[in-house]
Structures are given as structure tokens and as C-alpha cells.
Amino acid sequence: MDTKCAECDAQISIPDDAIVGEIVSCKDCGVEYEVAEIKNGTAMLKPAETIEEDWGE
Ligand SMILES: [Zn+2]
Numbered sequence: 001m002d003t004k005c006a007e008c009d010a011q012i013s014i015p016d017d018a019i020v021g022e023i024v025s026c027k028d029c030g031v032e033y034e035v036a037e038i039k040n041g042t043a044m045l046k047p048a049e050t051i052e053e054d055w056g057e
Pocket of ligand 1: 029
């Protein structure tokens with residue numbers, strides 16, 4: 001299944017056996033998404049929660 005990157009509109013390929021919670025990344029801009037839901041063979045993506053380890057320490 002394919003979907004589009006919300007950031008740059010590039011096509012993102014999602015494995016057919018992807019599961020909810022799987023992380024996919026856009027090969028064009030590198031933004032990471034998490035599979036939020038799979039409905040009727042279409043994956044709904046949400047931006048992945050990236051843990052910034054920049055605490056200014
Ligand atoms: Zn992108």
C-alpha cells in the first residue's frame with residue numbers, strides 16, 4: 001500500500017504486512033511516521049513521536 005507524505009507529497013511505500021505502531025519514513029524528506037490505523041487496506045499515518053535528546057545539558 002502506498003500513501004503520501006504530508007510534508008513533501010512524496011509517495012511512501014508501506015509494506016502490506018505493516019502493523020499499527022510501525023514506523024515508516026519518507027525517503028525524500030526523512031520525516032518519520034507511525035502507522036496509526038489500518039482501514040480497508042489503507043494505512044493512516046501520524047507523525048512519529050521523535051524523542052529529542054537535546055535537553056541543553
Ligand atoms: Zn516527505
